[in-house]
Amino acid sequence: MTQQNTRLGIALMVLTTFIFAVQDGLSRHLAENYSVFMVVMIRYWFFAAFVITIATRKAGGLRAAAATSQPLVQGFRGLLLAFEICVMVTGFVYLGLVESHAVFATYPLLVAALSGPVLGESVGWRRWLAIAIGFVGVLIILEPGFGVFSPYALIPLAAALMFALYGLLTRYVARKDSSATSFFWTGTTGAVAMTAIGIWFWEPMTAPDWGWMITLCLTGAAGHYTLIKVYEVAEASSVQPFAYLQLVFASTLGILVFGETIRLNVAIGVAIILCAGLFTLWRAQQKAQES
Template structure:
């Protein structure tokens, strides 16, 4: 993956996914090195993302995933509008984009990915879903050639191949029936990779402020069209969980933006993988999931391959 600030970090949280690029990046020149604080904020963000996934799984057991995503996106869109309105140029600048169709497509893809992710949590569990989802940086590297015309060298192709061996180790297609949740988790990784590539594509013409605005608003419009027919009132207890989910979502996005203001993306992205650790802890302690040896080993292989592709991209950028 390239060393740019529009590349979304690893995160599978239902509005991870909405992990925005920084709205007002701050360079290190002329200021004390604050990379350490940025890394701390990234790790804290990953803890909150893991909590969001737990809330999503709890709510998804009783309510349609589209309903959950729709309510979250309504809150997220308000957050985006309020935040962008405070930036130079305000909403009038944020609406103007040179690629409206691509920007809207990004928002729609993210809504679909977020909805499918919740379904995967229910069918497969948090741990296994995230273990498969970690393949997304490898998919970004593999698809950057045909979609963006970027050159992928043999070293990164080798890392991609090794990463997919790890995915096969997780899935064990020859030993067990392929769970639909596994397919959905891989589809999520593929969709999020496409979303990331489209984000890089529009960043050539639109600033981060514009992409952030379109992510929230286009997503809210799309999910409302798809999910309004499934509207139902949540039970009082469920509204508490939904409220916490929305609060966690706003807090995580604010922390993520602050992290990218304090440190370069290349320094933060490796620490985004800590979300997999926290998700595993929550999955085991809260939901009684079991850490299967093939999942642990396979996830370690995929993460190592992903980190190598990040390192190679950084070397090429230099």
């Protein structure tokens, strides 16, 4: 049995969110100069190699990692995450890190809203109220009807919806498959799909940008490794609120490196979304303890 160490788990989650924020910054830089499909494809090549390496070191090797009674759902999960990454990176290009992550922060609310129809879980009126309040925060960020609304703002919202569905399907397949199996299918199916698309968008990359590309691949592997370690040493409910720090780190990078700014309506909207999201996490934890 894995020994629980909440303090270490929190520290690892903070490190993980920082690594993923750096990854987002690198993705934005590369996608501004090259095809999003090509950038994500190369990233997935490294990710798939990492996943396969991990699988070969486990008992049973690749055969055990790939074994599943629900290949269609596992495959769909992998495709969904790959396309979500493409959508989110596109959002970084058109909206920047600050506003993309501000809207993407709604994904825990979407998870709560969709957990009923997807997983058959009960969502009480308190969480529905928090979800509604959270989407008021989204409207404040998007400013519909004020003459400055950009349809690009819907890009990270679509990514949040896709990521929420991916998370719910991950919980669904976990009823029968191990996390190692889900991890294997995520990396391999995503790599196959992105190669089929991205290879048509190949273009020459400069030597410095190849350096950034390699760094992007390394941060991806490092982030997934630390995330695995997070859940090995601590309960998900105790560390999940700290995942919101990716918004803080990514926004800081956006401001310091890319010269982005935080508009007042975005700051207010994010505060509302974060409060609503943290409440839904707390209520989910309370319900789990009651049951």
